[in-house]
Structures are given as C-alpha cells and as structure tokens.
Amino acid sequence: VRVRVGPLAGIVPDSLDFCFDAIVTGTPLSRARLDIEKTLVKARCSGCGAGFEVEGTLFLCSRCGSADIEVVSGTELQVVEIEMADPQAELA
Numbered sequence: 890v891r892v893r894v895g896p897l898a899g900i901v902p903d904s905l906d907f908c909f910d911a912i913v914t915g916t917p918l919s920r921a922r923l924d925i926e927k928t929l930v931k932a933r934c935s936g937c938g939a940g941f942e943v944e945g946t947l948f949l950c951s952r953c954g955s956a957d958i959e960v961v962s963g964t965e966l967q968v969v970e971i972e973m974a975d976p977q978a979e980l981a
C-alpha cells in the first residue's frame with residue numbers, strides 16, 4: 890500500500906507506519922506493508938504569482954517576500970496505490 894503524505898497533513902509518517910502494522914497484525918493482511926511517500930509543501934504567491942516550495946516554517950514568497958501566499962500542496966493524505974498478490978496464493 891503506497892500512501893502520499895504532505896508535511897501539513899497533521900500526520901507523522903512514523904506513527905502512520907506503526908498504526909498500520911498494529912492494525913494488520915493477526916489478520917490475513919499481516920504481511921501488508923505501507924510505503925510512505927513524503928511530499929513537499931508548495932505554495933503560490935498572491936502578490937507576484939510566483940510558485941515555490943516552502944522550506945521549514947517560513948511561509949513567505951521566495952521571490953518578493955510577501956506573506957500573502959496560498960498553499961497548493963502539502964496537506965494531502967492519499968492512498969496512491971494498493972498492490973495485491975493473488976489472494977489464493979497469499980492465503981494458501
């Protein structure tokens with residue numbers, strides 16, 4: 890299972906991994922693995938229109954320094970892909 894986690898999703902990837910393991914343990918899915926893909930925070934400046942990546946907690950336009958920016962990505966928590974082996978083979 891591949892998930893995409895943005896830094897602003899309010900999710901700690903390590904916790905997500907830990908919880909996933911705790912949930913699947915003892916079930917037929919116990920061999921399922923979580924593949925976490927971390928993304929960057931991207932924003933667009935409302936002042937000059939520049940698109941940029943936000944570094945750390947500095948939410949300012951990298952071109953003009955304006956604080957009037959719109960976060961365009963980084964809050965996502967998406968399941969990107971679920972890969973399954975042949976269920977019969979898995980349970981045999």
Ligand SMILES: [Zn+2]
Pocket residue numbers: 934935936937938939950951952953954955
């Ligand atoms: Zn700007």
